[in-house]
Amino acid sequence: MDFKKVLTAFLIVFISLDIFLGAQWLRQYPFHDGRTxxxxxxxxxxxxxxxxxxxxxxxxxxxYVAGKSGRNVLASERAQLDHDWQTTLVGDTLRVTMPKPVKLNAHGRNNVSALNVFVKKNNQVINGKKYKLSTKLSKMAQADSKSTNKLYVYVQKIAKEQRPFITRRAQITFEVTPTHELKGYEQRYISHTQYLxxxxxxxxxxxxxxxxxxxxxxxxxxxxxxxxxxxxxxxxxxxxxxxxxxxxxxxxxxxxxxxxxxxxxxxxxxxx
Structure with a gap:
């Protein structure tokens, strides 16, 4: 057998195998494919x-933003709320109960439109103008709830700031029945906010x-x-x-x- 022919054939097979394996590797692990x-x-x-x-x-x-629990604010200002309503302060949460439910659709409004008006009245919500509806947090709260009632979460805004608080420490949760009745809500508040x-x-x-x-x-x-x-x-x-x-x-x-x-x-x- 001619040794040179055997060596040549071996080299051809070896090089072909190297090329094949190299192509496979580059296909899976390219040096640069243009992606970040x-x-x-x-x-x-x-x-x-x-x-x-x-x-x-x-x-x-x-x-970073610093703030304080608004418990003292809620405690001192809850007297401004409708006197027919019952208020209880548990920790830093103000619970408001309405013996006579508020009909949100009384003037042809939907729940959101009615709540947007409701929250801004001083005799109905403390510092309510500092809150706005969060549709995303409302959906998240609804997903966690087993109640047939509709939940609406309003979040406290920060002055001169586009993004609000999304912590429960600064939220109002309204629970509305299928017949559009509001029987109460829970409020938490952050006071003395400042940038650090x-x-x-x-x-x-x-x-x-x-x-x-x-x-x-x-x-x-x-x-x-x-x-x-x-x-x-x-x-x-x-x-x-x-x-x-x-x-x-x-x-x-x-x-x-x-x-x-x-x-x-x-x-x-x-x-x-």
């Missing part, structure tokens, strides 16, 4: 069956969802139904409550009970 790191992770999420609505890449600014430092750049909605995925807090085959930004409680220092801007996601997973997960919008950390 974020785009590659988003593609991985798609492969894992994770779905969501459109994600914003816009980055805004924000800062200059604004910094916050992560985008897309970056926040990527953080959840990288920290394994986004299960395979899950669906992100709601996403929004606001201020959430971070910690308490003496009597001051420290709030941080966050991204909050409402996630459904394989028919299980939906969960709420929160991402610190300043550093991308998952808030437990």
């Amino acid at each position: 790191t974020e785009e590659q992770i988003i593609d991985e999420m798609h492969d894992d069956g994770i779905t969501y609505n459109s994600l914003s890449k816009k980055r805004t600014t924000g800062s 430092r200059d604004d910094v750049q916050l992560i985008s909605e897309e970056q926040a969802l990527i953080s959840l995925y990288q920290y394994n807090d986004l299960p395979n085959n899950s669906h992100v139904t709601i996403a929004h930004m606001g201020y959430q409680e971070l910690t308490t220092v003496d009597k001051d409550i420290i709030f941080v801007p966050v991204w909050q996601f409402f996630i459904q997973n394989n028919g299980q009970k939906a969960t709420t997960v929160t991402v610190n919008a300043i550093n991308g950390a998952i808030m437990k």
Whole structure:
């Protein structure tokens, strides 16, 4: 047998195998496919069956905010409410009960229109003009409720700030019957709000969802139904409550009970 022919044949087979394996490797692990790191992770999420609505890449600014429990405000001002109503202060929550329910559709309004008017009257809600309806938190509250009544969550706004508090410490929850009757509500309030430092750049909605995925807090085959930004409680220092801007996601997973997960919008950390 000609040794040179054997060697030539061996080299041809060896080189062909190298080319084939190299092509396969490059197909799976390309040196550069034009995608950003974020785009590659988003593609991985798609492969894992994770779905969501459109994600914003816009980055805004924000800062830490300090405030105090508004219990004293609620306690001192509840006397201004309708004298026929019953009020109870439990912790920092004011519970208002109406012996005679308020008919929200009395003037042809729907529930939301009627509540938007109701909340602004001083004899009906304390500092009600500082709150606005959150349709997303209302949907989340409704999903967690077993009641046939409709829940409407109003969140406290921060002066000169586009994003509101989304913590329960600064909310009003109205519960309306199927016959459009309001029998009462619960209110919590934050007072003496102030910014603690200059604004910094916050992560985008897309970056926040990527953080959840990288920290394994986004299960395979899950669906992100709601996403929004606001201020959430971070910690308490003496009597001051420290709030941080966050991204909050409402996630459904394989028919299980939906969960709420929160991402610190300043550093991308998952808030437990």
